[in-house]
Amino acid sequence: MSLEFNQSRLNIARRGLHSSQAFGSAILATAIAITLTTGCSSKNYVRSQTGPLIQQTNDLDAKTAQDHRNITDTDQRAQAGISKAQSAADSADQHAQTAGQSADTATQSAQEAVNRVDTLTGVIANLDNYKALSDVSVTFAFDKSKLTKDDQAQLDQIATNLPNTRGYILALTGGTDSVGDAQYNYQLSNKRADAVVTYLATKYNIPPHKFYLVGIGKDNPVADNHSREGRAQNRRVEIKLLSNMTQQAPTPATPSGGQ
Numbered sequence: 001m002s003l004e005f006n007q008s009r010l011n012i013a014r015r016g017l018h019s020s021q022a023f024g025s026a027i028l029a030t031a032i033a034i035t036l037t038t039g040c041s042s043k044n045y046v047r048s049q050t051g052p053l054i055q056q057t058n059d060l061d062a063k064t065a066q067d068h069r070n071i072t073d074t075d076q077r078a079q080a081g082i083s084k085a086q087s088a089a090d091s092a093d094q095h096a097q098t099a100g101q102s103a104d105t106a107t108q109s110a111q112e113a114v115n116r117v118d119t120l121t122g123v124i125a126n127l128d129n130y131k132a133l134s135d136v137s138v139t140f141a142f143d144k145s146k147l148t149k150d151d152q153a154q155l156d157q158i159a160t161n162l163p164n165t166r167g168y169i170l171a172l173t174g175g176t177d178s179v180g181d182a183q184y185n186y187q188l189s190n191k192r193a194d195a196v197v198t199y200l201a202t203k204y205n206i207p208p209h210k211f212y213l214v215g216i217g218k219d220n221p222v223a224d225n226h227s228r229e230g231r232a233q234n235r236r237v238e239i240k241l242l243s244n245m246t247q248q249a250p251t252p253a254t255p256s257g258g259q
Contacts, residue, residue: 159200
């Protein structure tokens with residue numbers, strides 16, 4: 001009796017154990033399923049949230065690369081433009097220097113070609129046959145040989161008559177005041193005469209052989225050197241327009257059959 005009762009209790013215990021194991025397995029399977037479901041959901045959520053961020057990052061990287069290429073291209077074009085402009089500036093400067101040298105050479109040649117004399121007498125043949133048509137005198141600042149605008153205006157007046165003047169020469173006499181060394185004053189008086197020649201020859205295309213220059217320094221003053229006003233008058237270049245031909249225009253012939 002006791003043995004059967006114990007066997008019955010053992011069977012009941014075994015069935016309870018099997019039921020517990022089955023229930024545990026079911027719970028475990030359920031837990032695993034829930035975990036897997038939750039993991040998939042979490043991955044999908046992460047993908048949905050990080051996907052746009054990754055795309056934005058990729059777009060930003062692409063834009064940054066394009067901006068860098070644009071900046072590089074702009075810089076290259078700017079450098080090329082700067083180089084081209086510098087080359088043009090250097091070329092223009094070279095042309096300007098060449099033009100300046102040519103002008104200096106032309107001026108020097110003109111000054112060398114003029115007639116530099118101590119006196120007109122004996123140099124110009126038949127000087128007595130030349131008649132003075134007009135004359136003008138321009139003055140200079142102390143120790144200077146630069147023409148002022150007023151001086152240029154006076155020279156313009158005498159030059160306007162030249163196209164209609166036949167057989168003319170221009171006799172220039174440069175002078176100084178009595179201040180300073182005699183030899184220096186001779187040089188200064190010639191520089192003043194040269195300034196007049198350069199202006200007239202350049203502006204009015206007057207041939208060099210038309211000029212006769214006399215630099216007298218402080219000799220033969222035209223005013224008293226003891227006064228400031230007198231010294232100012234002696235710092236001058238006298239320009240005389242001379243001609244050895246009659247300037248009367250020919251009388252036009254009367255047409256035949258006139259009324």
